Amino acid sequence: MSRRKKILLIDDDSDMVDIGRIIIKRAGFKFVPAATGGEGLAKVIAEEPDLIILDYMMPEMNGLEFFNELKQNPEYSLYKDTPVIVLTAHEDEQIDQTPLFESGLAAFLIKPFGHRELINVVENVLMMTEIRRKNAELKEEVKQTKYRYRDLIENANDLIFMLDNNGKINFVNRRLNDITGFKQQEWLDHFLEDIVIPQDKQIVEEAIFEAKHGNPSQVQIRIRDQQNMIRYFSANINPLTENKKLSGMVGIARDVTEKYNLESKIANLESFTQSIVTSMGSGLITVDRERHITFFNTAAEEILGLRAKDVLHRSIDDIFKNGENTTLLPKKDQNHDPVFGQEMEISNTAGNKVHIGFSRTPWLDRADHFLGTIITFRDISESKRMQIEMVRMDRLASLGILAAGLAHEIRNPLAGIKTMAQALEEEVADDDPQLEYLHRIIRQVNRLDELLKAFFSYARPRPPIKKLHQVQDIIHEVSVLLAKRLLAKKVAFKEFYPKNLKPVLVDLNQIQQVFLNLIINALEAMPKGGELTISAKNIKARTVRIERRGRSYRKPQEKLPFVEVSITDTGIGIKPEHFECIFDPFFTTKPRGVGLGLSIVYRIIEEHGGEITIDSEIGKGSTFTILLPTEG
Template sequence: MHQQFTNITLISNNSQRVKQFGELLRGSNNKVKPYSFDEALQKALFDERQDLVVLDCPSSPDFDYRQLDPMRNQQALKHVPFIFILNAKQDTLKKQIYHNPQNKILIDPIDKFSFVSSITNAIYTSQLERRLLLYKELVEGEKKLISNMDQLLELNRLQQFSDQKQIFDFIKGEYCRKLELTLAVESVFYLSFYPDRYLIDFTIDENQKHVSDDKRQIQVKDSIIWQQLLENFPYIFEADSLSDPFIQKLEEALGFNIAGLLFVPISILHEVKGAVILVNKLYRNEFTENDLAFTLISSQKIVYHLEYLYLRSDKNEQISVQSPQSAERSQMINEWKLFKHIMNSVYFGAIVFNEDFQIRYMNKAAREILQISAEPEQVLSLSDTMSEYEFNQMKEKLADAESGLPLVRQELHIKGKENEEDYYIGYSIYPFNIDSEAKQYTLIFSEISQTKRIQAEIIRMDRMASLGILSAGIAHEIRNPLAGIKAMAQTLEEDLEEGSAHSEYVERILRQVNRLDELLKAFFSYTNPHRPEPKPMQVHKIIKNVMPLFERRIKYEDIVIEQSYAQDLYEIFVDENQIEQVFINFFLNAFDAVGKSGKIEITAKNAHRPQPIVDRRNKLSAPLSNRYIRISIKDSGVGIPPGVKEKIFDPFFTTKSNGTGLGLSIVYQIIREHGGQVEVYSEMGRGTEFVVLLPAYVNPFESAEFVEPTDS
């Protein structure tokens, strides 16, 4: 074994005193090197590690302590004790020396025993301080390891594993090897636990192929290990506990002595599956609390993913249950099955997630409502269930309400997947914390698109009914005096001489009267709509009849019109004149929105799933057939502000200076009278789309496709 010397540097300009002190310092383990003051100060760095420096100051009367600064400031010498031998006249030097606690002073003449005692104490104290410093550096290093755990052990790879076997293979292989390197451990093993036989079986790496199976399997019933496994509790073996039967059998199997062992169980839902053991630290005998914390935290991160996969698995009831707490575990499994059955039977969505938005549980309804088609193992985060914009909206609301949870009765607009339409969900978020674990939350939600649509329809109908009654009364009261004003103005016009200066005033009166009369006709058209006289019609022919009215505007403003009609498009059962009025209103609004060089897209296709329609008694009306035509008129305009979009079908609401506010109200009324629906989708800066559902013509002889109206 390599002998460790104590390196002592003796600095003196007097060869006789060098010999004298050299004799006193000589020992079996002491290695003394003499230097003159000039040599030492010029060199300022010694070739070997120094344990002690002795300076014979009386041999250099002109010595100034400040000359030592370059040497004293070296990192290698900062904690090395310096012993200064002074005479009684060197008071100034004595005051300088006392500033550094590593300096010791001996006054010449020196007593032999005092000198040897001071030297021995200084060396011993220096060695203790060095060990303490080394220990502090190791502890600080281990603390830093914990903060970089995921990178050092590559725990981020756990996200890639889709079953428990892959994770256990990772534990037995790469995790154990990375743990060895990170914590400077001689060996790390994974132990499989078989409670019914009181056995553990440790995984053998390439270097222990010679270990036989009978030595690899160790009985633990009489060991501390057994109790630690039952209680799922970690343990550090040191000192007297190293005489445990398990340690002795493990030494026999491995073929080397065990000076320290760290034991951490691996448990899934209170069932112990095995343990990770760390054998022998490389740079010291015992394991520290930092080693325990690092191993425990990293193993719990792995356990979290194991439990997550277990709970997500539809086959978890097939996993074997062998445990000392088998009855308790069996009850827990049955309760979990019952919970899962209940949660998959409800109509609302439920998602449990942690503070990092990682999903711990999601029921069947949640997948259906959010239109999730990906496999469960691919949906790991809440951000995987919706778009980035939708996720950020929910995330911001949760952050704003963190101190005032639960967050209840919130709404979120969800963009439909692929060809599906957009929809709304209503949701609430409740805090869900277990003991000292990280924060968790429960998201409860359901689709509320139909509810919002029905509520909007009821409010709109009530408003229209009230305004309709009011407008009818006002129109009746205005029309009679208006007729008298018009008659008197016409009489006055006839009595005026040709070229009279007053003729212009009379013409203005008549124009305004006629304008009011047109407005009244619109009122009556809204309050007393003509009953539709439907007949089978083709959509593209109705639009073809309307388009010539806008030819000049299309050409002058360079507007692009794109039309697309499905080849198997049904006929619609409508009143041609009224539906033409509907399209005229839509096109007028679209032309105003796009301006010059804009674009309007017209598409029509068959639709089989219209949204429910309510009447003024808040009842669902029966559809005329199970077949509808979906007609879309989409423009590239500026879009409609959200606050305006909710009011565009209200009577007398307009954003145009010369509008009456009845155009879209009448459109809405006509479509409702035909048993259809109209919706508007708009986004600022991206345009507006009006979607109309109109009943298709059903040939009564096509009994196979005809569905009798129902009340449901």
């Protein structure tokens, strides 16, 4: 590590010393103060500073006297080349600067000045001093070992060239032929700006301009070789001075073509990889060892509803809550073993649950050092929904067959029981107390007969005879039947339909049964009265029919026209855990319910190629949403 430069500040003004200390230390230099010229000379010997900043006007010994003493007194001969910057509050014309600069003064700065201005001057003086020192050493070495030095330059791995004051090449080493195929004579007496490709001409012109003003430059240039192929160079162009005058420039250029080509390949590969992970259909999240998210692709944004810019560099524990974070990435996973084929529910920004299938693999470098974790996942909500739907339909089909068989076997004995009970009813006197038993038998037989009719309707539904009907006309027929019950239940009935509502292609009787069942359920959910609202609108939804055991299921594909009918009540609501089984046969929460009403509704809607879904909140009510096909 290079040592920090030490700066000696000589000034009789204590405030100036304090200010200088702050500025110089903040700039990273060591600070040495002195209040007088004599004290300053003593500290030159004691501290051996790299730079002296000197106030011109001081008691006992002014700046000129100090400067002459430092340069001329043999006692300070070892330090006479220490660069000196003179500060003064006087105008330029009041002080003759010529003898100071002739004696080797580095810079002359007039108060007041800004701290940045002072540091710039200090850094420039130190840099120029270092350059002069190196140039002087180089010149001395050249004088002493001219031939050895030239041989070293000629056989250097880098391209070394020299320019005159106008930027014309007057020397180039043999490396030129190895790199470009050109002979040295082919470059001599040519301007460097004419050697590089036209696009880099201005870069070279600016570098030469800086060198002419004593400033070194580092530039990236391109040169065509003898085969007309572009080669890339990282070049340093430095000024050469003799007696403080520019005598030319020296350039050292390293061939970085292979490095550039490798970096280009890496950049292209990174871009290619970035394009893949960005456009892939699965979500991809990378997490570092501190559990901070370092990558979040487009699919992850779409699945989770989060934006990459909002989650990058944040902890995964801040983004995913309620145990979702530890399911995705356990905190105590010290073995970093890969995990595949896991499933979980995760919340998106809309507050909805998304079912995802995910895998987790360690992120390792080339030396197998652990860098973090890669999590890939995909939205399997639709697959899960279809699995549930398939199970439900299989259950419906199986139970339907069973129900049909039971209904057939039970109906004949029931008919005999009812006939005999009715016969006994005619023979028993009206005041006989046993007559009530017969009445009860007949009522229970009738109840069983109604149940069997429901079984038959569920087990052997007839194919729908579809015709075009207006939804509002179907609802009107049903609402007339239920008008008295609506009034008795103190339920306000509201309907909303747009003027351009399309007709639906349905079986009138079956769809009436659907709305009848749903409205009756809504009334039963509002024992203390409430509000029942039915609305409809035209929409397009993606549905495609596929067959499984003769039953129909849907998967997303193209959008088809439907009428969406929503039936909303303000009743007691349905528990979320009942959503998945509410359409299953024989599922009911009613004390005297059979559990076939919504199963029949579901089956009818399925037979029509539609869809029924539910949304409910306990204490606020429920909404059944039905999709019915239109004529298209």
